[in-house]
Amino acid sequence: MAKAQSDDLDGLAADDAAQRKRHDSSADSSIMGAISSKTCCVCGVDVHGRMRYKDSSGRYWCPSCNEKDQMSRQPAACPDCNAAMTRADLVEFKGTAVCPQCWEKRRASSRREEARIRAIEEEVREQEERKRRLKMIAMGFVVLIVIWLAAMSVFWLLARK
Ligand SMILES: [Zn+2]
Ligand SMILES: [Zn+2]
CATH class of the missing domain: 4.10.280 (MYOD Basic-Helix-Loop-Helix Domain, subunit B)
Structure with missing residues (x-):
C-alpha cells in the first residue's frame, strides 16, 4: 500500500523534473545566446549596447570592472x-x-x-x-569567633548557676 503510493509519487516527481528540465534547458540556451554576444568577462553583466571596453584578447569589460582594474594597476x-x-x-x-x-x-x-x-x-x-x-x-x-563567644557565654552562664 505504502509502496504503491511512494511509487506514484516518484513517478510524478520524475515527470515534473523532466518537464522542468526541458523548460530550463530551452531558457538556458536563449540566455547562453545572449551571454556569448557581449558580456563583461569579469562580472558577466550584459554590456550589449552599453559603454564597454575591449581588451587585447577581445574580451569585453564593463565600465565599473574596467575602473576597478585600472585602480588595482595604479602604483602604490x-x-x-x-x-x-x-x-x-x-x-x-x-x-x-x-x-x-x-x-x-x-x-x-x-x-x-x-x-x-x-x-x-x-x-x-x-x-x-x-x-x-x-x-x-x-x-x-569572624562567624566562628562569634559562635565560639556565644557558646562560651552560654557555658559561663550555665556554670555560674
Ligand atoms: Zn563587469
Ligand atoms: Zn611592506
Missing part, C-alpha cells in the same frame, strides 16, 4: 616597508593597505599584543579571585 607603496608595488598587491589590515609580508608581520604582532592583553586580564582575574577567597576565609573566621 607599502606604508610599513615602503616597497613599491601596484594597488592590487596590497592587502588590507584593519583599514591599512600593506604588502603581504608586512600584513603577516602586523598580524603576528597584533596576535602577540592580544596574547599579552589576555595574560594581563587573566592575572587581574586571578588576583580578584584570590581577594574574594581571602575575604570569604576572613568572614568564616
Whole structure:
C-alpha cells in the first residue's frame, strides 16, 4: 500500500523534473545566446549596447570592472616597508593597505599584543579571585569567633548557676 503510493509519487516527481528540465534547458540556451554576444568577462553583466571596453584578447569589460582594474594597476607603496608595488598587491589590515609580508608581520604582532592583553586580564582575574577567597576565609573566621563567644557565654552562664 505504502509502496504503491511512494511509487506514484516518484513517478510524478520524475515527470515534473523532466518537464522542468526541458523548460530550463530551452531558457538556458536563449540566455547562453545572449551571454556569448557581449558580456563583461569579469562580472558577466550584459554590456550589449552599453559603454564597454575591449581588451587585447577581445574580451569585453564593463565600465565599473574596467575602473576597478585600472585602480588595482595604479602604483602604490607599502606604508610599513615602503616597497613599491601596484594597488592590487596590497592587502588590507584593519583599514591599512600593506604588502603581504608586512600584513603577516602586523598580524603576528597584533596576535602577540592580544596574547599579552589576555595574560594581563587573566592575572587581574586571578588576583580578584584570590581577594574574594581571602575575604570569604576572613568572614568564616569572624562567624566562628562569634559562635565560639556565644557558646562560651552560654557555658559561663550555665556554670555560674
Ligand atoms: Zn563587469
Ligand atoms: Zn611592506
